[in-house]
Amino acid sequence: MPDWHPLMKTGIVEVDDDHRELVRRINELGQAMRRGEGREKVADLLAFLRCCADEHFALEEKLMAEAGYPGADEHRARHEQFRRDLAEQANTFAGAPAERAVALDLHGWVMTWLSNHTLYEDESFADFFRAKGR
Numbered sequence: 001m002p003d004w005h006p007l008m009k010t011g012i013v014e015v016d017d018d019h020r021e022l023v024r025r026i027n028e029l030g031q032a033m034r035r036g037e038g039r040e041k042v043a044d045l046l047a048f049l050r051c052c053a054d055e056h057f058a059l060e061e062k063l064m065a066e067a068g069y070p071g072a073d074e075h076r077a078r079h080e081q082f083r084r085d086l087a088e089q090a091n092t093f094a095g096a097p098a099e100r101a102v103a104l105d106l107h108g109w110v111m112t113w114l115s116n117h118t119l120y121e122d123e124s125f126a127d128f129f130r131a132k133g134r
Contacts (some may be wrong), residue, residue, distance in 0.1 A: 010122050012129060020057045028041055039103070039105070041079045042106055046093060050086065071121075071128075078121055085109070
């Protein structure tokens with residue numbers, strides 16, 4: 001199961017708190033899959049991710065705008081891609097009778113996305129943010 005790793009820390013409290021909560025939710029899905037209860041947790045995780053996509057991304061984008069982050073447009077585009085991919089995941093879940101496979105796919109997809117996004121895109125912004133003295 002994924003754990004919160006110090007490399008994921010941006011140093012921006014609100015961002016880090018959101019990321020920790022996402023890791024916690026991913027872990028809940030992993031535990032539920034092992035108990036054979038993945039379908040309900042997939043629905044919960046999808047709902048959380050939709051909320052996350054709206055609120056967390058808005059926070060990040062606000063911070064980037066306030067700091068004058070030059071990579072903001074590219075970062076925002078990655079957020080939009082996540083939203084499109086999330087809609088595709090939700091559609092797959094809605095029409096899939098093989099819930100275990102869907103749960104495994106969602107678990108892997110969101111963990112990969114979180115790792116890549118926090119370790120690369122968010123870290124780049126966090127470096128800029130720290131350099132600006134924030």
